[in-house]
Amino acid sequence: MLRQFRVLWIALFLAGYGLAFGDSIPAGNAPAPGSEGDTLTKVDKRMAYLVYKLLDKDGKIKGANLERGEKLFYQNCRGCHGTDGMRVDFTPTEARPTYLGKRAREDMPTFWYQMNFGDDSREGMNPFYDEIELDEMVDIAGYAQTLP
Numbered sequence: 781m782l783r784q785f786r787v788l789w790i791a792l793f794l795a796g797y798g799l800a801f802g803d804s805i806p807a808g809n810a811p812a813p814g815s816e817g818d819t820l821t822k823v824d825k826r827m828a829y830l831v832y833k834l835l836d837k838d839g840k841i842k843g844a845n846l847e848r849g850e851k852l853f854y855q856n857c858r859g860c861h862g863t864d865g866m867r868v869d870f871t872p873t874e875a876r877p878t879y880l881g882k883r884a885r886e887d888m889p890t891f892w893y894q895m896n897f898g899d900d901s902r903e904g905m906n907p908f909y910d911e912i913e914l915d916e917m918v919d920i921a922g923y924a925q926t927l928p
């Protein structure tokens with residue numbers, strides 16, 4: 781699962797590099813959203829947005845309002861994940877637990893994917909793509925990186 785997202789991350793990076801510096805599609809001439817040439821899925825777009833607009837070189841979310849993120853986390857996530865994000869251990873079969881804060885700090889692409897699109901392979905984590913606005917997700921993601 782995690783490896784899968786790392787591969788996606790790299791693929792998006794390369795695709796973006798090609799778009800930015802390659803000569804196939806001139807900059808500023810991207811296909812109109814919804815047009816025939818617009819082949820990116822909403823998953824591609826959300827993941828690319830993370831990689832290009834939100835992550836700094838250390839994998840930290842840029843420009844998050846942590847105060848608002850805390851409130852939104854409290855409203856939307858705390859019920860299941862706990863106030864500190866430590867109610868659910870994502871790696872119960874491994875010796876060391878992985879909680880939400882650790883996941884957010886060390887593997888934001890996975891965190892971002894799961895928050896947006898949920899988890900098909902496991903019960904319980906629902907997609908928030910249609911529930912929470914993008915700018916609010918940025919704040920939640922930034923706040924989650926501060927959790928233990």
Ligand code: HEC
Pocket residue numbers: 853856857858859860861868869870871880883890891892894895899902903904905906908920924
């Ligand atoms: C209804 C309960 C519920 C709510 C609400 C909820 N989650 Fe989850 N979440 C889960 C469950 C259950 C899992 C899967 C845990 C497992 O099986 O390892 C999960 C998994 C995740 C994962 C995957 C972590 C990993 O790497 O495996 C992330 C990230 C996550 N949740 C973030 C959030 C965020 C952010 C919110 C609030 C916007 C949220 N969740 C709200 C129940 C919930």
